[in-house]
Amino acid sequence: MIDQIEESVHYLKSQGINAPEIGVILGTGLGNAFVDHLKIERDIHYADIPHFPEATVEYHHGRLLYGDLAGKKIVAMQGRFHYYEGYSLAEVTFPVRVLKMLGIKYLLVSNAAGNMNPDWNKGNLMLIDDHINLLPDNPLRGVNDNRLGPRFPDMSAPYDAELIRKMQQVAEEKNIDLKKGVYVAVMGPNLETRAEYRFLRIIGADAVGMSTVPEVIVAHHMSLPVLAISVLTDDCDPDNLEPANIDEIIAVAGRAEKPLTTLFMGLIERL
Ligand code: HPA
Numbered sequence: 001m002i003d004q005i006e007e008s009v010h011y012l013k014s015q016g017i018n019a020p021e022i023g024v025i026l027g028t029g030l031g032n033a034f035v036d037h038l039k040i041e042r043d044i045h046y047a048d049i050p051h052f053p054e055a056t057v058e059y060h061h062g063r064l065l066y067g068d069l070a071g072k073k074i075v076a077m078q079g080r081f082h083y084y085e086g087y088s089l090a091e092v093t094f095p096v097r098v099l100k101m102l103g104i105k106y107l108l109v110s111n112a113a114g115n116m117n118p119d120w121n122k123g124n125l126m127l128i129d130d131h132i133n134l135l136p137d138n139p140l141r142g143v144n145d146n147r148l149g150p151r152f153p154d155m156s157a158p159y160d161a162e163l164i165r166k167m168q169q170v171a172e173e174k175n176i177d178l179k180k181g182v183y184v185a186v187m188g189p190n191l192e193t194r195a196e197y198r199f200l201r202i203i204g205a206d207a208v209g210m211s212t213v214p215e216v217i218v219a220h221h222m223s224l225p226v227l228a229i230s231v232l233t234d235d236c237d238p239d240n241l242e243p244a245n246i247d248e249i250i251a252v253a254g255r256a257e258k259p260l261t262t263l264f265m266g267l268i269e270r271l
Contacts, residue, residue: 001090001097002145004051008098011050016042017066020075022268023099025215027111027231028250031078033257034264035065038074042066046079052098053081053091064095070269075099082210084189089139093218097148100222106163106271107219107226108264112253113183113209114191115232116201122235122252125178125260127167128159128228131213132184132205139214140221149221158216160225163267167227170266176259181206183230185213194238207232229263231256 026034046052046062054062062079077099081092096107115122144151164180171178184205186192192200192208200208207230219226233249233256235242 002147005094005097005101007050008052009101012044012064012098012102015044017044017064017075017102018073019103020066020073020099021103021105022072022074022271023096023104023107024074024076024264025080025107025109026076026078027080027109027211028253031257033261035076035078037261037265038065038067038069038076040065040067052095053087070265072268072271074268075102075104080211080215083135083137083187083214084210089135089137089141089214093139093214096215096218096224097222100219100224104224107215107224108267109212109215109226109228110260110264111209111212111228111230112233112249113207113230114197114234114236115207116197116236117179117181117206118237120179120206120232122232123256124232125176125256125263126183126207126230126232127164127178127180128183128212128230129164129180130182131158131216132182132203133213133217134184134186135213136187139218149223153217153221155220158220158226160227163225163227166270167229167263167267170263170270174262174266176263178229178263179206183207183209183212183228186210191244192236194241197236197241198238201238208236227267229260231260
């Protein structure tokens, strides 16, 4: 795999993507407000990058953006890959390996997730403090390349404590309500049954979604500090469950764009 990563890196460098400091993965319904603040210098279709999987989900644009934000060089993935689309987890996480080899020092991730915490509401933002991997696979399964990371990576703190602390400071300064909790990754693409939400709550999760955990495992494998925030797009109370409305989920994610962009920009300024 390392040869493929190097070929992708070589191509991106040849296109002028040099020494990015921070990588950002823009999740479902998120991104435009953030991208508006990015002084874009390069805009590359995933399809043009050697060994990159191609984006399939309609909400996603499938491009790698490179540019300046708050005086920092940023490389942003507009569109990510999900396991439910049929990719292997090695494919889902390949771009994270490429970004790390391009030189990023931090990875910032956003996603949309269902809210299972009865004290919170849809529209809230949640800093991911820890996760549960219920995907039926692991991106590190198979022969381990020790040049990428260890065979048995520690998972006692996959989300960087310093980044969490800084982000909480930003939230306080900007007066943005930022929850903190546990994210559980499921395969999807269907949403959950009432019994499944009940189960996911009992095992300790506050939010449920179909992404992020593979990317975080791979980033952590490569000793890349990660911060992730979920936009809680729907309330998943098993005793009062409404039919899922994907358009509404996208709309709630859209409404969260502004505060989320403020948080990400505030953090980037501090890095
Ligand atoms: N379940 C899984 N993924 C999701 C949900 C949900 O309720 N909401 C947004 N992404």
